[in-house]
Amino acid sequence: MSGPEKLLDPGVAERVLARALAHGGEFAEVFAERRSGLTLAIDESRIESVQSGVEEGAGVRVLSAGTTYFAYVDGLDPADLERAASEAAAALRGDRAEPQALRAQAPPPQPIERPPGEVPAARKAELLRELDERARSAGAEIAQAMASYGEARREVAVANSAGLFSGDDRTRVRIGAQAVARRGGRVETGAETLGAARGFELFDDDPARIAAGAARKALTLLDAGPAPTGTMPVVVGGGFGGVLFHEMTGHGLEADHVQKGASVYAGKLGETVAQPLLAAYDDGRLPGEWGSDAIDDEGTPTQQTRVIEDGRLVAFLHDRRSAAKESAAPTGNGRRESFRHLPIPRMTNTYIAPGEAEPEAILGEVEKGFYAVSFAGGQVDPATGDFVFGVNEGYLIEAGEVTRPCRGATLVGNCLQALAAIDAVGNDFWMKTGICGKGGQKVPVGTGQGHVRIASMTVGGTEV
């Protein structure tokens, strides 16, 4: 049985919802969750930090006259859930409202071939030893290698006063590798990750390649010079390069920011925000991708949402609440880190669709510019559109050729200008994993794109 009944008895759910609406409210919901996981790491060629845990709990919310009343508890005993319902309703002063009878309907979860919980811990330790060896064998200048393994399973059930009763069973696995290269006093680091909403089968195809990749990055940086400073064309690499779009545009499309006027994209629906060559999507249904789930954390099935079409802004990303505010349909983007958090509009897998340009041509047309292959991370102020990105692998472009590696570069800009300045999108395409933070909540997200060129952007380096 994989339905929501396994976690949350429908009779209990109905009682909890009735109690949540005992003092009024337009909507009530109970979200129950059981999360279990295992993480381990290798450092100094020694397996350590082996951690294993199980957490259970539930959150109950009541919506009334624009205010959300929320309570959460650890534990899934009926008494725990009813206590949460009473706490959520405690500040309300209205007349009882009646929830509708529940109708169970849960789409199938992402398929998992080999549940990681069934794989012996020793096999996971062995995987980390492979990563460690691969990184250390990449060159004499590799001074250190670290790697980590993490698996998590989240079983969730959600029931609401509109009669929805759904659930999901989510398994994710992820490994990360980090290498430190040293030459004299010079020390550089490189990192790579591999993750998916899949089982242990993800590691069938030479997973230790990511350790080799991390080591290569660190070694490359040993030869790096200072990053250039100034305004120039910037070519962004595929895969994790998509974090740029995630940060500079994706967050501004989340409807809660938009509705508060705290997004530079507020009021721009239907307007041209990019050149016609640009199309972009958020898609929580991509099979096995890191940001994919069967339903969002309000029970809405996930979907593909086209957000930019031919350079025009065509959709925002909604949870139930933001959708109701403008009589739109929820887009399956109501996500929460856990039962301890309220759902808010969040991206799932966000990507720039492949274009027509050859990556070589995108680089070849640049006289003098910067090639940002991957980022250490970045952040954006959705209200102003100002963003900043740390580049962890970057190169100079001179006369159409990728030349010397640079370290310590930062890209700084404003999203409206940078998005409009994208003048080439590559026909290569892949996705990478990310952990996105917003409002104190972290959720897994996928980012993706091919090579993308921004005609003009500020590069902040150490070279003056």
Place this chain on the structure above:
Amino acid sequence: MTDLAEQAASAVQRAVAAGAGDAEAYATEAENREVRVHGGKVESLTAATQRGLGLRVWIGGRVGYGFGTDLSAEGLEAIAARAVEAAGAADEDEFAAPPTGNRKPPDVSGLSDPSRAESPPERIAELALAVERTALEADDRVAAVEQAVYFDSGERVAIASSSGPGGEYETTSCYAYLQALAEAEGEDGRETGLGFGLARGPAGLDPVAIGREGAERATEMIGSSKPASGSCPVVLDPTVAAGFVGLLGRAVGADAVQRGRSPLAERLGEEVAGDAFVLHDDGLDPEGFATAPIDAEGTPRRRTALIEEGRLRTFLYDSYTARRAAAASTANAGRSGYRMPPGVAASNLVVRPGTVSLEQLLVEAGEGVYVNDVAGLHSGVNPVTGVFSVGASGRAIRGGERAEPLREFTIAGDLVSMLRAVGAVGSAPRWVPFGGSVSVPSLLIGEMTVSGS
């Protein structure tokens, strides 16, 4: 013994019965509340109870960790079994052993503020609304407040161990913040400004000061432009300085040092900062939010000089790194909750205030940049080398005074060079919760790379 201390002790016994040589349990129970307001209305009101337990076990030199939310007898049994199983997957570590020592923890009072429990939801909602209202009324150019938030927490912690150290304590804390949005006619775009305050209880928060700070920080940025690239004196606002001090706190952690991942690894006793910069780790500062009688593995908290007369005096140790270095623990085991085993972490990082007012710091800077905010401290820093390049915004300094607003620039350098270039330390410190618990005044950095247009 309280229920929580009993559960911790019971978990330890169960782990030993399940095959652990030694065990240590960390149990926590918390009540949290949060209010979010927007547009004069309460957007959400949250009430929560949380509990959980983390169990660290040693089997020879192998260490395992288990955690869970079920603290019933069966639940504790399951956590013990998971921890013991986890240890089986770990490799031997010759330095792995449980913390020892039976020193009596110091008496630390004032960690709990009764005003938290005495404030009903209506009162804390009014506090958050007052923060928003103050910002909107402070200046016509404040167009909106994206969100004003109040949060408070009351937490109990109990630690039990088969090897000695343990104890329990209770703390309360609360904070409020807002993000104000400002715009002006004839100017493109809008500006945001953060205002915040923190205290042990709501009675210690000043909603008017918080609202005004958000409004001022947003409105002062109207009409901002990029500075010219170059090297110049830089004054760091306390909120910005705190982020860098937090980085420094990680760099002096013995764990990073022993694993060769700290820019300070080979510099014990060396000159690493300007004379004006004096830094302590103080786990007992009555005003600090990391203050407690014991650290996360039960060692009594203390005060440790880190940088004095410009020299690096010591690293920060927990029991494991202390054993590895044949040193004593500085009581710097920290935790980010029961889900994670303890690791080396600074407690309260306190930069000694200087005698120079902010006005004098600006005069000393002469021509330069005042940095009000940085972005990307998590992504723009190489933790091994301390080399950083982060996005920044702030004000120009002209003729020793703050002048036009600046945005979309970066400041770059490396941590040690920046510390050595500290020319003067301001006289008005502030507690800042970003990057740990840090108390720091404004800092004057003699020279830094600024990249703009």
